[in-house]
Amino acid sequence: MSSKQDYKAIIRTVRIEDAEAILDIQREVIKEKDYFIAVSEEFNKTVEEHQEWITKIIEHDRETMFVAEMNGRVVGWIVFLSQERQRMHHTGSIAIMLQKDYRNKGIGKLLLNEILSWAAQHPVIEKVSLGTFSTNSRAIALYNKLGFVEEGRKVKEFKFCDDEYVDDVLMYKFVK
Template sequence: MSSKQDHKVSIRTIRVEDAEAILQIQREVISEHDYFIAVSKEFNKTTEDHQEWIRNILKHERETMLVAEFDGNVVGWIVFRSQERMRMHHTGSFAIMLQKEWRNKGIGKFMIHELLSWAEKHPVIEKVTLGTFSTNTRAIELYKKLGFIEEGRKVREFKFGNGEYVDDVLMYKLVK
C-alpha cells in the first residue's frame, strides 16, 4: 500500500508481541480526548492485559485484529469483536486507532478494507458495525464512502468535562 507520501505500509494479523505497541497507540489516542470514550486517568491497561486480549482474539474464530506496520513499527490497529449471543453471531463491531502522524494518509481506509475483506470471506459474519462520536466528522465521511450507513444515534451519550454532550453515531455495513 502506498499512501500520499509514498510510505509503504503493510497490514498483517496481530501477534502477541505487538501488545506494547498497540497499548502505546491507545494511550496516545486517549490522551487526545477527542476520539475515545475513556479518559487517561481511568485507562490503566497494562502490556500483560493487552497480551491476554490479543491471545483471546486470536483464539476466537469470529474475531480478528490487524495492525498497520511501517518499517517494522506498528502505526495503527483495527479490531473486530463479535457478539456472544447465538442470535447475534453474524454481527460484530470494530474499533480503529492510528498514531496521529499517520492519519489522513489512507491507512485507516486500507485497514478497514482489509477488515471488510476478512468479514466478506468469513462463513458467519454478515454485518459489520461501529460507533463513533458525532464530532468525528472525518471518520464518519470515510465510513460513508466505504458503504457504511447510519442506523441510529444515542443522543447525548457522552458528556465531556466542559459540559458538552456528543451523540454516539451507530453505523453498519452488510457484507453478505
C-alpha cells in the same frame, strides 16, 4: 509533508508481540480526548492484559485484529469483536486507532478494507458495526465512503464537560 502515496503501510494479522505498540497507540489516542470514550485516568491497562486480550482474539473463530506497520513499527490497528449470543453470531463491531502522525494518509482505509474483506470471507459474519463520536467527521466521511450507513444515534451519549455533549453515531455495513 508527505502525500498519501508516500505511505506504504503493511497490513498484517496481529501478533502477541504487538501488544505494547497497540497499548501505546491506545494511550496516545486517549490523551487526545477527541476519539475515545475512556479518559487517561481510567485507562490502566498493562502490556500483559493486552497480550491476554490479543490471545483471546487470535483464538476466537469470529474475531480478528490487524495492524498497520511502517518500517517495522506498528502505527495503527483495527479489531473485530463478535457477539456471544447465538442470534448475534452474524454480527460484530470494529474499533480502529491510528497514531496521530499517520492519519489522513490512507492507512485507516487500508485497515478498514482489510477487516471488511475478512468479514466478507468469513462463513458466519454478515454485519459489521461501529460507533463513533458525532464530532469525528473525517472518520464518518470515510465510513460512508466505504459503504457504512448510519443506523441511529445515541443523543448526548458522551459528556465532555458541563455544557459539551457528543452523540454516539451508530453505523453498519452488510458484507454479505
